[in-house]
Amino acid sequence: MASLLSSSSASPSPSHLKVLFTALAFVLSLLALLVFNKNKNKNTKKKKAALNLPPGPPGWPIVGNLFQVALSGKLFIHLARDLFKEYGPIFTLRMGARTLIVIGTAELAHEALIEKGQLFASRPAENPTRTIFSCDKFTVNSAVYGPEWRSLRRNMVSGMLSAARLREFRPLRSAAMDRFIDRLRAEAEASDGAIWVLSNARFAVFCILLAMTFGLHLDEDDIVRIDAAMKKVLMTLNPRIDDYLPFLGFLYYKQRRHALQVRKEQIETILPLIEKRKAILKDPTIDPSAAPFSYLDSLLDLKVEGRSAAAPSNEELVTLCSEFINGGTDTTATAIEWAIARLIEDPSRQARIHGEIIAECGDRPVDERDTEKMVYLQAFVKELLRKHPPTYFSLTHAAIQPAKLGGYDIPTNANLEIFLPTISEDPRFWSNPTGFNPDRFLTGGENADMTGVTGIRMIPFGAGRRICPGLGMGTTHITLLVARAVQAFEWRAHPSQTTLDFGDNVEFTVVMRRHLLAMVKPRK
Numbered sequence: 071m072a073s074l075l076s077s078s079s080a081s082p083s084p085s086h087l088k089v090l091f092t093a094l095a096f097v098l099s100l101l102a103l104l105v106f107n108k109n110k111n112k113n114t115k116k117k118k119a120a121l122n123l124p125p126g127p128p129g130w131p132i133v134g135n136l137f138q139v140a141l142s143g144k145l146f147i148h149l150a151r152d153l154f155k156e157y158g159p160i161f162t163l164r165m166g167a168r169t170l171i172v173i174g175t176a177e178l179a180h181e182a183l184i185e186k187g188q189l190f191a192s193r194p195a196e197n198p199t200r201t202i203f204s205c206d207k208f209t210v211n212s213a214v215y216g217p218e219w220r221s222l223r224r225n226m227v228s229g230m231l232s233a234a235r236l237r238e239f240r241p242l243r244s245a246a247m248d249r250f251i252d253r254l255r256a257e258a259e260a261s262d263g264a265i266w267v268l269s270n271a272r273f274a275v276f277c278i279l280l281a282m283t284f285g286l287h288l289d290e291d292d293i294v295r296i297d298a299a300m301k302k303v304l305m306t307l308n309p310r311i312d313d314y315l316p317f318l319g320f321l322y323y324k325q326r327r328h329a330l331q332v333r334k335e336q337i338e339t340i341l342p343l344i345e346k347r348k349a350i351l352k353d354p355t356i357d358p359s360a361a362p363f364s365y366l367d368s369l370l371d372l373k374v375e376g377r378s379a380a381a382p383s384n385e386e387l388v389t390l391c392s393e394f395i396n397g398g399t400d401t402t403a404t405a406i407e408w409a410i411a412r413l414i415e416d417p418s419r420q421a422r423i424h425g426e427i428i429a430e431c432g433d434r435p436v437d438e439r440d441t442e443k444m445v446y447l448q449a450f451v452k453e454l455l456r457k458h459p460p461t462y463f464s465l466t467h468a469a470i471q472p473a474k475l476g477g478y479d480i481p482t483n484a485n486l487e488i489f490l491p492t493i494s495e496d497p498r499f500w501s502n503p504t505g506f507n508p509d510r511f512l513t514g515g516e517n518a519d520m521t522g523v524t525g526i527r528m529i530p531f532g533a534g535r536r537i538c539p540g541l542g543m544g545t546t547h548i549t550l551l552v553a554r555a556v557q558a559f560e561w562r563a564h565p566s567q568t569t570l571d572f573g574d575n576v577e578f579t580v581v582m583r584r585h586l587l588a589m590v591k592p593r594k
Contacts, residue, residue, distance in 0.1 A: 134164025
């Protein structure tokens with residue numbers, strides 16, 4: 071469940087430019103009102119001027135840098151690199167009503183997440199339209215720092231993501247891996263060996279997380295239907311202009327109405343699964359194939375600090391279950407697409423991983439206990455997450471009170487955005503940092519601690535108090551999917567993609583600019 075790029079840090083998409091220009095005319099008409107508010111705002115302006123914010127590009131009245139970012143013609147993940155070059159390792163963007171503080175070095179990340187971890191452990195305020203999907207920030211990822219968040223996180227970690235709990239789901243993962251290989255084989259047979267990697271990887275991971283969440287055995291039609299509903303939620307959470315300029319919310323009344331409808335569909339899709347699981351817990355004979363434990367089981371009687379409610383409501387259960395599924399699906403699937411591309415790029419990587427599998431397993435299907443002993447495979451996955459973290463920004467942090475970072479003032483509730491590639495590609499810590507070289511972790515002695523505990527060098531799952539709780543599960547799923555894919559097939563370039571494009575794009579996670587269509591040859 072690697073950390074996901076929050077909507078607050080993503081730049082407005084090109085599809086919003088027409089609305090932007092309409093909004094600009096409206097905004098300019100409001101400038102006249104500033105004359106009347108001059109005296110009223112005088113003290114506020116003096117207070118803001120006294121802040122020693124990090125440097126950044128000058129902005130326009132009211133909208134700040136919002137239009138500059140939107141009209142740059144670049145994805146924000148690319149624009150950020152340019153801004154680091156111009157303003158240094160920490161810079162400020164005023165995005166309408168939001169202030170973004172963006173950092174991109176190991177030292178600043180360590181100061182924020184480790185040295186001052188408690189101070190920067192909260193989340194900023196959100197557009198109220200967004201919080202309908204989080205039940206007013208009642209999730210592990212979105213909750214403000216405090217007792218409610220501690221209760222939710224503690225339950226997820228100890229009740230679901232501990233090493234002991236993850237081991238209990240080995241049979242489930244094994245069955246999902248078999249289904250994954252069967253789907254790949256069927257698609258290859260139907261299309262002369264061609265396979266779309268991302269969609270198949272996504273389906274495999276979704277199956278695993280769905281089963282872990284509800285403990286139910288579902289047929290493929292049900293899985294596809296549930297997946298479609300979950301995708302609608304993610305699409306609805308794409309950033310909008312009123313996230314940055316709340317007073318323009320009236321322009322988005324149709325979108326708000328659509329969001330309410332998507333939320334209704336989400337509840338209607340997930341709630342029957344919750345009710346079915348509740349019935350099975352009361353009478354296991356209803357479905358003998360049901361798993362003995364699920365994430366939902368840990369939530370049904372959850373006591374949350376600071377809340378008078380005895381247990382989460384049905385809507386809150388829908389939200390928490392959806393968070394568990396969505397948090398780990400696209401992030402893991404994205405990693406698999408990048409992994410297969412890197413295996414195709416250099417066939418010797420495939421050969422080394424396949425050699426480890428043969429030595430360890432022979433003809434037996436590889437499982438996660440086997441992968442723990444495969445040194446090169448483990449190094450390959452570490453390099454994969456260093457070079458291709460599923461998101462380039464960790465989830466947005468916010469200070470719980472006015473704070474200092476890198477010698478600058480950080481206002482309460484400002485968005486603190488941590489850019490990961492400039493950390494994991496820092497030439498001070500990595501040799502040939504932009505190259506892909508798993509051997510660096512075998513012979514180079516380079517640090518691969520992904521938790522930040524021994525020092526921040528690469529943090530694809532974040533670090534500190536709000537490190538992604540799914541780190542262990544995510545790496546397990548990535549490693550096992552890669553191993554099973556290599557064991558079953560020899561992967562090579564499709565004739566239409568003989569030159570692989572390692573450019574990136576943002577589709578909720580950071581994906582390949584051109585989705586990978588690969589050719590496979592069954593090994594047996």
